[in-house]
Amino acid sequence: xxxxxxxxxxxxxxxxxxxxxxxxxxxxxxxxxxxxxxxxxxxxxxxxxxxxxxxxxxxxxxxxxxxxxxxxxxxxxxxxxxxxxxxxxxxxxxxxxxxxxxxxxxxxxxxxxxxxxxxxxxxxxxxxxxxxxxxxxxxxxxxxxxxxxxxxxxxxxxxxxxxxxxxxxxxxxxxxxxxxxxxxxxxxxxxxxxxxxxxxxxxxxxxxxxxxxxxxxxxxxxxxxxxxxxxxxxxxxxxxxxxxxxxxxxxxxxxxxxxxxxxxxxxxxxxxxxxxxxxxxxx
Amino acid sequence: xxxxxxxxxxxxxxxxxxxxxxxxxxxxxxxxxxxxxxxxxxxxxxxxxxxxxxxxxxxxxxxxxxxxxxxxxxxxxxxxxxxxxxxxxxxxxxxxxxxxxxxxxxxxxxxxxxxxxxxxxxxxxxxxxxxxxxxxxxxxxxxxxxxxxxxxxxxxxxxxxxxxxxxxxxxxxxxxxxxxxxxxxxxxxxxxxxxxxxxxxxxxxxxxxxxxxxxxxxxxxxxxxxxxxxxxxxxxxxxxxxxxxxxxxxxxxxxxxxxxxxxxxxxxxxxxxxxxxxxxxxxxxxxxxxxxxxxxxxxxxxxxxxxxxxxxxxxxxxxxxxxxxxxxxxxxxxxxxxxxxxxxxxxxxxxxxxxxxxxxxxxxxxxxxxxxxxxxxxxxxxxxxxxxxxxxxxxxxxxxxxxxxxxxxxxxxxxxxxxxxxxxxxxxxxxxxxxxxxxxxxxxxxxxxxxxxxxxxxxxxxxxxxxxxxxxxxxxxxxxxxxxxxxxxxxxxxxxxxxxxxxxxxxxxxxxxxxxxxxxxxxxxxxxxxxxxxxxxxxxxxxxxxxxxxxx
Ligand SMILES: Cc1ncc(C[n+]2csc(CCOP(=O)(O)OP(=O)(O)O)c2C)c(N)n1
Ligand SMILES: [Mg+2]
Numbered sequence: 001x002x003x004x005x006x007x008x009x010x011x012x013x014x015x016x017x018x019x020x021x022x023x024x025x026x027x028x029x030x031x032x033x034x035x036x037x038x039x040x041x042x043x044x045x046x047x048x049x050x051x052x053x054x055x056x057x058x059x060x061x062x063x064x065x066x067x068x069x070x071x072x073x074x075x076x077x078x079x080x081x082x083x084x085x086x087x088x089x090x091x092x093x094x095x096x097x098x099x100x101x102x103x104x105x106x107x108x109x110x111x112x113x114x115x116x117x118x119x120x121x122x123x124x125x126x127x128x129x130x131x132x133x134x135x136x137x138x139x140x141x142x143x144x145x146x147x148x149x150x151x152x153x154x155x156x157x158x159x160x161x162x163x164x165x166x167x168x169x170x171x172x173x174x175x176x177x178x179x180x181x182x183x184x185x186x187x188x189x190x191x192x193x194x195x196x197x198x199x200x201x202x203x204x205x206x207x208x209x210x211x212x213x214x215x216x217x218x219x220x221x222x223x224x225x226x227x228x229x230x231x232x233x234x235x236x237x238x239x240x241x242x243x244x245x246x247x248x249x250x251x252x253x254x255x256x257x258x259x260x261x262x263x264x265x266x267x268x269x270x271x272x273x274x275x276x277x278x279x280x281x282x283x
Numbered sequence: 284x285x286x287x288x289x290x291x292x293x294x295x296x297x298x299x300x301x302x303x304x305x306x307x308x309x310x311x312x313x314x315x316x317x318x319x320x321x322x323x324x325x326x327x328x329x330x331x332x333x334x335x336x337x338x339x340x341x342x343x344x345x346x347x348x349x350x351x352x353x354x355x356x357x358x359x360x361x362x363x364x365x366x367x368x369x370x371x372x373x374x375x376x377x378x379x380x381x382x383x384x385x386x387x388x389x390x391x392x393x394x395x396x397x398x399x400x401x402x403x404x405x406x407x408x409x410x411x412x413x414x415x416x417x418x419x420x421x422x423x424x425x426x427x428x429x430x431x432x433x434x435x436x437x438x439x440x441x442x443x444x445x446x447x448x449x450x451x452x453x454x455x456x457x458x459x460x461x462x463x464x465x466x467x468x469x470x471x472x473x474x475x476x477x478x479x480x481x482x483x484x485x486x487x488x489x490x491x492x493x494x495x496x497x498x499x500x501x502x503x504x505x506x507x508x509x510x511x512x513x514x515x516x517x518x519x520x521x522x523x524x525x526x527x528x529x530x531x532x533x534x535x536x537x538x539x540x541x542x543x544x545x546x547x548x549x550x551x552x553x554x555x556x557x558x559x560x561x562x563x564x565x566x567x568x569x570x571x572x573x574x575x576x577x578x579x580x581x582x583x584x585x586x587x588x589x590x591x592x593x594x595x596x597x598x599x600x601x602x603x604x605x606x607x608x609x610x611x612x613x614x615x616x617x618x619x620x621x622x623x624x625x626x627x628x629x630x631x632x633x634x635x636x637x638x639x640x641x642x643x644x645x646x647x648x649x650x651x652x653x654x655x656x657x658x659x660x661x662x663x664x665x666x667x668x669x670x671x672x673x674x675x676x677x678x679x680x681x682x683x684x685x686x687x688x689x690x691x692x693x694x695x696x697x698x699x700x701x702x703x704x705x706x707x708x709x710x711x712x713x714x715x716x717x718x719x720x721x722x723x724x725x726x727x728x729x730x731x732x733x734x735x736x737x738x739x740x741x742x743x744x745x746x747x748x749x750x751x752x753x754x755x756x757x758x759x760x761x762x763x764x765x766x767x768x769x770x771x772x773x774x775x776x777x778x779x780x781x782x783x784x785x786x787x788x789x790x791x792x793x794x795x796x797x798x799x800x801x802x803x804x805x806x807x808x809x810x811x812x813x814x815x816x817x818x819x820x821x822x823x824x825x826x827x828x829x830x831x832x833x834x835x
Contacts, residue, residue: 004685010698045679047527050690057689058699063679065530066689066699067523068553074520078527078535081485081511083680086531104523107516261511269509272648275476278504279466279643281431283313 004041006031010058017202019173020052023091023120024059026179030187031062034087044087047076049096051127053120053199056091070100073108076115077257084258087187088114094121098134098156109163109192111257116167116186116193119156122201123238130204137239140205157233157249160194161226167193168229168250172215173200174208178246185248191256198244211244218247226250287342289317289457290349291414292366294335295358297328304356304407305336309467309638310428311420312340316460319467320750321638322348322820327492327576333361342460346604346639346750350824353455354418356410357383375455377413379406388413388451395446405436405443412444412451419456422448465640470747471497473605473641474564474612474628475504478536480649481616483562485511485535487525489518492576493632494538494566518543522550526559530688532678534616536562541570541583548590551625555595557688558666558674558713560619560626562612567631569818578818579632581746582793584801587627588770594710596717598626599770603731603749605639606646611767613649614727621652622673622720629769631792633747633820657684664695668708672715721771729768730776738762740786740834743809745769745798747820752790754823755830761788766798774805786810788833790826 006028014020035041044062048054050069057066067075072090080088097105097119108115124142125131132142132149135156139148160168167189171179179197186193198215200208214236223229229250236244289312293304302323309319317340326332337348352369355362357378363385370376380389390413392406399405408429415425425444429437468476475497478486488498502512511533515521521537528535539547544565554561567583569575587599598618602608612628619626657663657677663684667674674695679686687697692709694700731749734742734756741762744752749765756763764780764787766773781787787809789799796812803809811833815821 008698040682042682042684043680045531055699057687061685063684063686064688064697065527065557066687066691066693066697067526068549068690071519071523071550071553074515074523075527075530077515077520078487078524078529079531079679080527081513081524082528082531082533083678086680103516104520107520261513269507271479271508274507275480275646276643278476279468279641279646282466282468283464283643 003032003035004061006061008059008061012059013055014052015203017200018052019122019199019201020056020120022173022176022179023118023197023199024056026176026183027056027060029180030183033184043085044089045079047072047079047088047090049092049101051093051096051125053091053093053096070096071104073097073101073104073117077108077111077113080113080115080258081261084262088116089187090115090117092117092119093126094119094123094135095125095133098154105194106159106163109160109165109194112164112166112191112254113257114190114192116183116189117195118183119194119196120199121156121196122199122205123207124201124205126201126204135238153238155233155237156196158230161230161233161250165194166191166252166254169195169248170198170246171195172198172211172246174212175215175246178217182248189251191254214242214244215246216243218245218249223248223251287460289340290352291338291354291356292335292352292369293338293356293358294333294362294366296330297325297332297334298330299334299358300404300407301325301334301336301358304411305338306467306638307411307428307432308338308414310432311415311424312338312457313465313467313640314424314428315340315420315457316463317341318344318465319638319640320345320348323636325577333365335362335366345754346637346747347754347820347823350822354414356414357385358407358410359383373455375417377410377417377451379410388417390447390450395443398446399439399442401439401443405440408440408443409447412447415444416448416451417454419453466643467638467640468605469496469636469638470605470608470630470634471566471636472500473608473639474630475500477609477612477649478562478616479508479510480609481613482534482620482651483508483510483536483616485513485525485528485533486538487513487515487521487528487535488538489514489521489543491540491543493568493635494540494564496636497538497564518546519550522547525561526550526554529559529561530678532680534620536564536616538564538566540566540568541586542573544586544590552591552593552595553690554625555591555593555597556690558623559688560623562615562619562626562628564628564630566635567629569816575818577632579747579820580793580816580818581631581748581791582797582816584629584769584797587629595713596622596624596720597770598622598624598720599629600627600768601629601746602634602767603747603765604634606641607767608634609641609646610649617649617651618720620654622716623676624716629746631747637747657681659683665697666693666695666709666712668695668712671719672712673719717771724768724771724773725775729766729773730780731765731767732762732780734762735760736762737783739784740788741781741784742830743787743789743798743802744791748790748792751821751823751826755826758827759830759834769801772801772805774807777802777805777807781807788813788830790821790830792816792820
């Protein structure tokens with residue numbers, strides 16, 4: 001079998017130094033490992049929202065659904081329901097998934113649909129040139145909040161824990177090996193996986209120094225304890241100056257939505273017969 | 284009783300089971316050989332408030348009720364007061380004597396229930412038993428209907444009914460017409476069955492009257508029909524989930540009413556741009572906004588025709604009754620996948636929740652065209668440019684195919700582009716799909732006519748008002764013209780149907796004349812409009828007098 005080229009001919013338009021390159025390289029490496037291990041990439045689908053992050057759909061040479069702002073997650077849910085065999089990965093933005101489409105993220109976690117969501121969390125609206133997002137710190141001066149946002153950020157890890165996600169992790173685009181590990185883990189996890197990726201936006205919100213001095217790795221080990229995961233998730237609230245844990249916060253196995261919804265393989269019933277029966281019963 | 288016709292009103296409080304009582308009476312009439320129709324009128328609440336159903340039986344096909352009634356089943360006093368204007372000299376009243384005073388035959392409901400040790404909800408069966416006797420309906424018929432159509436407790440209900448039956452006397456016999464038996468189904472059931480016949484494999488919906496009963500019907504029968512039914516967090520998710528299902532290879536449909544459809548419009552435009560097939564059932568209720576949730580309207584036609592940013596082809600049909608709803612729902616499924624476009628079934632409360640008699644032998648076989656699929660020879664391009672504008676369709680998971688769909692302007696392989704030439708090429712491709720669709724639809728009868736063929740005055744109507752319009756046309760010697768397909772608009776077939784017409788009256792349940800405007804837009808002028816927008820369907824009686832005024 002000839003391995004397919006994983007990158008398309010589409011011209012790449014991310015800024016130099018953009019953390020999205022790291023995420024792209026990571027996905028490429030993960031996909032090519034999966035292929036080497038015998039997984040057909042024909043069975044992988046990428047779903048994206050709209051934003052800088054979403055260009056991934058154009059750049060990776062795999063099945064893709066380049067959706068609309070905030071709506072990648074319900075699309076991905078539909079795809080997984082359509083065909084359980086497919087591996088469904090979402091690349092979404094922080095504006096995309098934590099603002100415009102937050103309801104869908106919460107419900108996907110609540111349902112435990114088996115998809116993997118990578119949040120390119122640059123804590124800014126990149127593509128619309130620098131407005132604050134739900135994870136920007138208090139006082140962030142964006143183009144819509146020139147005197148600083150009056151809102152505190154929300155903590156997506158805490159939110160995902162409360163919503164029922166069964167795989168919750170945080171990565172950082174300056175730590176590619178770890179990111180690779182987390183993404184592979186998320187894809188391998190049967191259930192809803194959400195990986196919040198601290199992504200450097202070189203142009204509108206470059207937090208490299210801030211992150212580099214604060215990040216540390218969570219130790220390996222059992223991740224099934226909800227309360228200690230909550231505690232860990234609260235250590236940094238996306239606003240304070242505290243240390244920032246990276247790695248897997250929480251994981252547990254739990255029945256998935258698609259397994260509950262599609263109770264048994266839908267065999268093709270004799271539709272004409274079934275309709276005739278119905279009409280007869282109502283005569 | 285005028286000719287071979289009968290009308291029965293059953294009324295009570297919300298929660299009294301008026302709808303199921305109405306269904307039983309409709310089945311009686313069906314067993315007597317009448318074409319039944321049931322109109323159900325209820326306010327948007329769960330307990331209290333006035334509910335009523337009017338069941339009409341006729342020897343001719345019908346799709347509307349009459350104002351005047353021959354029988355009344357009063358489960359509360361309000362029924363008698365409120366509907367007095369519908370009574371004529373010979374109207375027979377059957378009532379629950381525990382709570383109603385009226386001239387007619389009262390039934391001691393409490394006593395009967397006590398004697399039979401039956402629960403309070405079976406009280407209706409006593410009044411139904413009284414009605415059956417008063418109308419000279421043979422006990423065998425009562426027995427057959429209860430046994431076949433009561434899901435629970437048919438025996439006890441029959442005993443309750445029998446006591447009232449034996450206590451009453453026959454006063455106005457409904458003459459049997461023969462033993463032709465139709466199937467009694469609601470418009471929403473017909474839409475559901477039609478979509479199943481058309482290959483539906485997943486239905487996604489968020490509850491909203493008057494579409495909810497379609498969600499309930501399909502959910503209840505999901506296993507039987509072999510479909511997946513999902514009720515997500517909101518209508519935005521409904522639409523996007525359906526697009527995911529469709530992209531993934533399932534035949535998905537969604538259902539809602541105007542308010543929910545507002546939330547679906549960004550997904551609709553995505554379906555148009557990304558060329559993802561999907562069927563949308565939109566059942567209109569009185570608007571704007573929350574409006575009258577349980578009442579009808581025809582005021583979303585232009586919204587449906589124009590919803591979503593940008594320009595893209597769409598298929599819109601507005602069936603009039605259950606028979607048409609079945610057929611066109613199947614066609615909508617076929618067309619959506621064949622052309623990879625959104626297809627609408629536009630209904631309203633009257634159609635969705637009305638009960639119609641359909642002839643099972645006339646539930647036509649529906650055509651299901653094969654899809655233009657990928658032959659695997661060249662690299663798959665989701666938007667390959669073709670003469671018809673239709674690109675071969677395949678789904679993720681297909682060996683060797685990279686299936687890329689995109690909401691941005693894109694090239695043939697689905698990659699984003701801002702290149703002017705490619706944008707024009709892809710837009711032209713979508714425009715060509717619309718042209719191919721128009722051509723194909725010429726082989727369907729998309730404009731239906733009834734009434735008097737040689738007439739020089741015509742009524743133009745659409746959707747659920749067709750039944751009432753054709754009765755009025757018959758009475759006044761007019762022709763009716765009913766476009767079923769609203770997009771692409773069948774101008775040619777309309778013009779043909781209008782040959783010889785010198786005066787055109789447009790009848791609609793809205794305030795602005797939306798079909799009238801659509802006809803004008805397509806070069807067909809009209810002379811008068813008859814509009815009603817109180818949420819209630821036209822009845823033959825009211826429409827007749829209104830059309831008379833504008834006939835000359
Ligand atoms: C419904 C809708 N509203 C607004 C926009 C404009 N828009 C495009 S991208 C974007 C924000 C992107 O921010 P984020 O999701 O964080 O992605 P990033 O560019 O940072 O990767 C917005 C508001 C849109 N495309 N659709
Ligand atoms: Mg962002």
